[in-house]
Amino acid sequence: MRVRHCTTTLLILLLAACAKQEAPTPPPFKVVTDHRQTMEWILDPAADLIWDSAGTIITAEGQQELHPTSDEGWDEVARNAAILAESGNLLMLPGRSAGRDWNEYASGLIEAGILALRAAEAQDSDALFDAGGRIYQVCLACHNQYLIEVDDTGEASDQATLSAQP
């Protein structure tokens, strides 16, 4: 009787150990930059480089195309498009994400970043211009929801209505 009891206990313990082993261990993510730093140091410079590489401006000399004219120039656009696309993943990390809507905007950033990357790889200035527009829409959409005020320049205000969720 006692032996059987012991066996049963042992079996339960073994099963418990197995079940415990199967639970996935989350990767050791470690969020380093706060939202403001992520925006100012990672997203914003990458987006600026792309916006400054697309479209045309009017100067004293006439109309000037902004798109790169060398392979190195296009490579730089591609690098920054990749940073922007991957930063969508950064925004979705536990500790940064603010929930489902937030993750949708972050996914939108990944897709728009991929469009810019493909445009840079193809050295297609029209496609890059379109991708730049898509990127801008995503920035704006997330700011509209998660910032109390966004002033005329598109710069975010100091107050954020953000509460990060696990």
Ligand code: HEC
């Ligand atoms: C998923 C949501 C989200 C997306 C997408 C997003 N932002 Fe932000 N952004 C925020 C939040 C939240 C803040 C406020 C941070 C704070 O002040 O704590 C912010 C603030 C900023 C700021 C102001 C930083 C400061 O000085 O306060 C800049 C600049 C900025 N974002 C640029 C961008 C650009 C450029 C893009 C698109 C390429 C973008 N953001 C996309 C959420 C987002």
